[in-house]
Amino acid sequence: MSEPIDLAIIGAGPAGMAAAALAAGHGLDVVVYDENQAPGGQIYRGFEAVAADRAADLDFLGDSYRAGLAIAHAFRASRARYQPSTSVWLIQKDRTIGISHAGRARMVEARRILIATGAMERPVPIPGWTLPGVMTVGAAQTALKAAGLVPRGPVVLGGKGPLLYQLAAQYLGAGVTIAAILETGARPLAALPHLVQAWWRTDYLEKGLALLRQIKNAGVTIIKNVSGLRAIGDGKLDAVEYRCGGTVQRIAAPLLLLHEGVIANVQLTMAIPAAHRWDEAQRCWHPVVDEYGDTDLEGIAVAGDGAGIGGAEAAASMGRLAALAAVHALGKISDGEFREIGYDLQRERRRYLAGRPFLDALYPPPAVAAALADDTLVCRCEEVSAGEIRRAVALGCTGPNQTKSFTRAGMGPCQGRMCGLTVAEVIADRLDRPMAEVGYYRIRPPIKPLTVGELAGLE
């Protein structure tokens, strides 16, 4: 193995890119590993291609997308080395990293590691969610940003959260017909107490209100307080069914896009494993980190939404904070400089986070287990239903690792990413125990697919 890298960063979203630019600017040898083929992460996905070939799309992709260009260009202009299409399948506590690129695996060492693997959409099962024609809102937005693809026919959006309305506005801008938005219980009253704090982010609030106005003015049908969402079809989606005000309604549509907010993608931090805690407000697991993103493991930090959902701007601030801590730890700046720059970055980050409690309360995570029918699939890979998990609990299973052995839920190719929270929610509901006690799958490396040939080829 060659000389250790000063700072290895995993992920090239806002946190990873901002961290890389700052650390490289202070003279660290920085390598960014990204499983995507171009930088940007999910939020700024495809920014280089859009800027070069589809600049007109910036009109409807919106201001927040455009804002990312500054971070992205600073990253590209820095001396950080960028390794696209490279997956990280292992991190050890001694900061050995297993990577795979173009069918070849190898191990590298780093003095410091920053995990910036971001968020994923909260998987919330509904009947029929495995049918072709049902996708996530984030997936549809990815298709739009990365490939300029929009649905041919009318589309139904189901769920809630900022991303859902953002996509709706982008679709209207791109001339897509939205058959309906089925909103699953936003809670404006519960969010009110957080409004004062959110006032620090009036830009955010104004942006949100402008989005909602734009959608309403376009005459899109918005149905509020929907429950019992159901995807109907034989082999592919034909219609979406929902309950509202005591009656069941049906809309014919070839495409349903679901969204129930985002959660930290903790697959990599869980696999090391770093210490994690249950976050009741965001109803997901977060790695335990300090204000510089440092985990309980020496030299391993997490920044961005992977450490707790805070949005792209807060992610970039936290990326810079974590990079600053690495720069300081490796002796490139004095204690005084560290405190001074750190103070400013912390202030910036707090300001960016000010709107978050409001959003968390306005779009609360759904009560997953209570609404889940026995015959709804929770594990998409192994096609395990909620009823099978409940039967395993009745047989005495007290946690997700036990139900995994009994039912195979969590044993498929996604390694539990899609069913982990749901399975734990079902167990917690059945046993009337807190999620923190029920726990999560024991995630084991390799966390990305690796051929036996690649493993055998390791030096």
Next chain:
Amino acid sequence: MFRRLHKDSETLTITIDDVAMTLPAGSTVAAALLASGNMVCRKTPVSGADRAPYCLMGVCFDCLVEINGEPNQQACMVVVRPGMAVKRMPRPAPVAP
């Protein structure tokens, strides 16, 4: 199911189940499936049901396809190359006990 907003300048050709398809350079295989008019990528091992791309960000592993003879590739994480042969995957044969 999906359509393109733009005519692209730089394109290349792949095959999906031996049917030629021209796409913009830089597309992922999953984007190719979505634009092909049939977004199904495989049949599941357990029930044999059709599956299509779901998350498009490498998390769900639903969009597995065979690419140039190698099965179980994540279509959303692979960028198309000229002449790439993509095949939808049938339901795997059950393993004898």
